[in-house]
Amino acid sequence: MTATQTAPVPPALVHDEAVRVRGLAKRYSGRAVVDGIDLDVRRGEVFALLGPNGAGKTTTVEILEGVRRRDGGEASVLGADPAQAGRAWRDRIGVVGQSTGAGNALTVRETLDHFARYHATPVPTGELLADVGLADAARQRVTALSGGQRRRLEVALGVQGRPELLFLDEPTTGMDPVARRQFWTLVEGLRERGTTVLLTTHYLDEAAHLADRVGVVSAGRLVDVAPPAELGGALRSEATVRWTEDGAPRSVVTAEPAAVLRDLLAAHPAGEVPGLTVTRPGLEDVYLRLVAVAQEDPR
Numbered sequence: 001m002t003a004t005q006t007a008p009v010p011p012a013l014v015h016d017e018a019v020r021v022r023g024l025a026k027r028y029s030g031r032a033v034v035d036g037i038d039l040d041v042r043r044g045e046v047f048a049l050l051g052p053n054g055a056g057k058t059t060t061v062e063i064l065e066g067v068r069r070r071d072g073g074e075a076s077v078l079g080a081d082p083a084q085a086g087r088a089w090r091d092r093i094g095v096v097g098q099s100t101g102a103g104n105a106l107t108v109r110e111t112l113d114h115f116a117r118y119h120a121t122p123v124p125t126g127e128l129l130a131d132v133g134l135a136d137a138a139r140q141r142v143t144a145l146s147g148g149q150r151r152r153l154e155v156a157l158g159v160q161g162r163p164e165l166l167f168l169d170e171p172t173t174g175m176d177p178v179a180r181r182q183f184w185t186l187v188e189g190l191r192e193r194g195t196t197v198l199l200t201t202h203y204l205d206e207a208a209h210l211a212d213r214v215g216v217v218s219a220g221r222l223v224d225v226a227p228p229a230e231l232g233g234a235l236r237s238e239a240t241v242r243w244t245e246d247g248a249p250r251s252v253v254t255a256e257p258a259a260v261l262r263d264l265l266a267a268h269p270a271g272e273v274p275g276l277t278v279t280r281p282g283l284e285d286v287y288l289r290l291v292a293v294a295q296e297d298p299r
């Protein structure tokens with residue numbers, strides 16, 4: 001075998017997903033913080049991990065980036081085990097970790113030019129600066145950037161090498177609303193070019209806007225995976241019917257709102273039911289229910 005050839009991929013790892021995880025486990029001081037996660041991220045999709053603080057999202061993502069060791073289970077990322085993958089594999093992934101706040105004495109442009117040398121075909125610095133909205137700050141020292149500007153720079157560094165798979169850990173934390181929208185446009189552009197993206201976020205609107213599928217992690221377990229509009233399955237079918245009766249607000253949570261409406265209309269022969277509304281649970285309602293149910297389940 002020549003130096004440019006790579007070892008054949010073991011048959012068990014041959015598949016079309018960018019990320020495949022089975023029974024992933026991580027413990028700290030005997031406490032399971034990742035507790036048997038199975039996860040597939042398809043090539044070319046944007047996948048968002050949601051979950052409360054401490055749920056195990058960063059730990060999972062960092063295991064997949066190859067920067068933390070797992071204690072159990074199997075993981076394949078771009079066809080390789082991240083615990084053993086080397087430099088060539090690392091060149092194919094991009095990482096935007098949780099913000100460290102670390103800075104350097106270089107300017108923004110100098111920083112991007114410096115790291116460009118580590119990539120075979122980097123995105124030109126001018127293009128990157130425009131994409132993340134830092135063109136006006138190109139000459140500022142990194143130490144003088146605001147928190148949100150620094151986050152933009154970290155995102156720029158993550159996408160600079162045109163990765164096949166991009167990990168983004170809470171990428172928009174600290175960004176103002178304009179920067180967040182700019183970031184969303186950036187991710188949409190990456191998706192159009194076929195980049196696979198695995199991101200974590202606490203912003204449900206971000207997950208709904210960007211993600212093809214979302215996974216909810218609670219207490220180290222993946223409790224549901226679905227497109228944002230379908231998350232929660234049966235929970236989605238419950239509607240809340242609200243109306244006013246004798247001046248007092250009334251409400252019913254039901255899987256059959258049509259039946260409730262029929263009864264209400266029958267009780268109001270004139271046809272008007274005061275204050276009548278019917279609402280279905282949104283992503284936030286479903287997310288909160290999923291997390292609450294998972295936390296009640298002692299397993």
Ligand SMILES: Nc1ncnc2c1ncn2[C@@H]1O[C@H](COP(=O)(O)OP(=O)(O)OP(=O)(O)O)[C@@H](O)[C@H]1O
Binds near residue numbers: 028055060
């Ligand atoms: N190096 C470590 N040593 C001990 N415990 C750790 C370590 N790193 C993480 N943990 C614990 O593992 C659990 C999961 O942490 P993790 O950072 O993966 O959660 P998260 O879902 O990313 O949370 P957040 O939304 O707050 O970023 C937490 O209880 C955390 O305290």
